[in-house]
Amino acid sequence: MRAGIGEDLHRVDPSRPLTLGGVTIADAPGLAGHSDADVLLHAIADAVLGAAALGDLGTHFPSGDARWAGADSSAFLAEALRLAREAGWTLANVDATVRAERPRLAPHLPAIRASVARIAGADPARVNVKAKSGEGLDAIGRGEAIGATAVALLEAAPPD
Numbered sequence: 001m002r003a004g005i006g007e008d009l010h011r012v013d014p015s016r017p018l019t020l021g022g023v024t025i026a027d028a029p030g031l032a033g034h035s036d037a038d039v040l041l042h043a044i045a046d047a048v049l050g051a052a053a054l055g056d057l058g059t060h061f062p063s064g065d066a067r068w069a070g071a072d073s074s075a076f077l078a079e080a081l082r083l084a085r086e087a088g089w090t091l092a093n094v095d096a097t098v099r100a101e102r103p104r105l106a107p108h109l110p111a112i113r114a115s116v117a118r119i120a121g122a123d124p125a126r127v128n129v130k131a132k133s134g135e136g137l138d139a140i141g142r143g144e145a146i147g148a149t150a151v152a153l154l155e156a157a158p159p160d
């Protein structure tokens with residue numbers, strides 16, 4: 001077994017749509033970023049890469065690379081899992097927390113969880129996504145940023 005942690009934070013940019021875990025949430029301020037700024041998928045992909053000791057998202061998908069401008073971040077998670085699989089690992093489970101002052105994420109969590117599982121090609125029972133507000137404190141609490149933390153556990157993949 002291998003455990004990895006992923007952290008990400010993006011500045012709020014009301015001119016962009018908000019995409020979390022591959023789900024676009026209507027009527028919510030979006031996030032600045034080179035790709036689609038899916039802070040949750042970035043944290044999860046980093047957790048997967050970390051667990052497989054494969055570096056980090058920035059190494060595999062440099063933000064200065066024009067190929068990833070506006071990219072759908074589901075490609076990042078899928079690629080992180082493909083690399084992990086190549087190294088002999090498969091996803092046992094992932095647990096993640098999104099920290100956002102707004103929108104209120106609770107009503108969206110079932111769809112986000114299902115979407116992450118779909119992108120990861122995993123049973124939804126292996127995926128958990130939680131939400132917390134920023135309690136009015138720091139950049140997240142002031143609604144200036146949204147953050148995410150993820151932990152991924154990988155297990156040795158059965159031989160093909």
Ligand code: MG
Nearest residue numbers: 008009039042
């Ligand atoms: Mg990011």
